Structures are given as C-alpha cells and as structure tokens.
Amino acid sequence: MASLTPAQTAQVASWVAAGATLSQVQTRLAAELGVTMTFMDVRFLVDDLNLTLIEKEEPKKPEEPVAADATAPAADPAAPAAGGAVTVEVDTIAQPHAMVSGNVTFSDGQKADWYIDHQGRPGLTARLPGYRPTQxxxxxxxxxLDVALRQAGF
Structure with a gap:
C-alpha cells in the first residue's frame, strides 16, 4: 500500500465526506494524485483513517412501492364478492404433478385450477365441465398470474 502525505490523506477524507464511494476514491487517487491502489487497499486506507462512508438512501425508495404492491393483491379476494374481477391464487404446496399450481376465479364467478408442470407447460382445468372463460x-x-408468480419468487 502506498504511503500518502498528510495533504493527500486530507484530500481522501474530503472525498469520503462528500459522499464518494470506494471505487470513486480509487479512481480519483489515480487520476488526481497519481497514486494507484487496489480496491482492498483503498478500503483499508478508509478504515485506517477512521472515515465512514456515506450510504445513499436510494435503495430504500424502491422498497416502498414494492410494499404497496404487496398489499394490493390482498384486496383481490374481496373482488369476486363485489363481482367482475379475475383473481389468481398460488398454492403454498404445489400439486404433485406440478412445479407450481393454484386456482383462479373468473369475472363470472366460475373457478378453475391452473398449474405449470415440471416441463414448464401450463394447464387449466375448469371445475365446471365444459366451461370456457371469455377472452x-x-x-x-x-x-x-405473471404478477402472482413474480411475487411468489418464480
């Protein structure tokens, strides 16, 4: 690890205080001060100087809409009682012949069981023989179904 002068150390401290990441500090050390260091050496330097990296709060913003989306499907089971909406549920334990399975209630109140088998083929079995849902x-x-499977981690 290269030795830095007190002026260079102060410069690194100001970069970190301004919110620079380790990668940005590494790049600026090479470009502005002519000091090349590995990423790990930069990490050790920041630690040795007792500097604290500023964590950006951007990752917290995407979590809020996801939490709001997670509450939206909870309202779906009430939709058939009000009439008109298609609801999809994913089984917690898949049927033996399926990788994932569940059931669907169509807008007219008819129910069907759906599944995706181990080959990735979808299937839909209406509970009323001969029933065909509208397009x-x-x-x-x-x-x-796409939304429900994504929320379930598939």
Missing part, C-alpha cells in the same frame, strides 16, 4: 378473462388471468 378478456384469459388475458387478465395471464397478467395476474
């Missing part, structure tokens, strides 16, 4: 319901089912 609009199928499109809404596909959209809501």
């Amino acid at each position: 609009e319901d199928i499109v809404e089912f596909q959209t809501k």
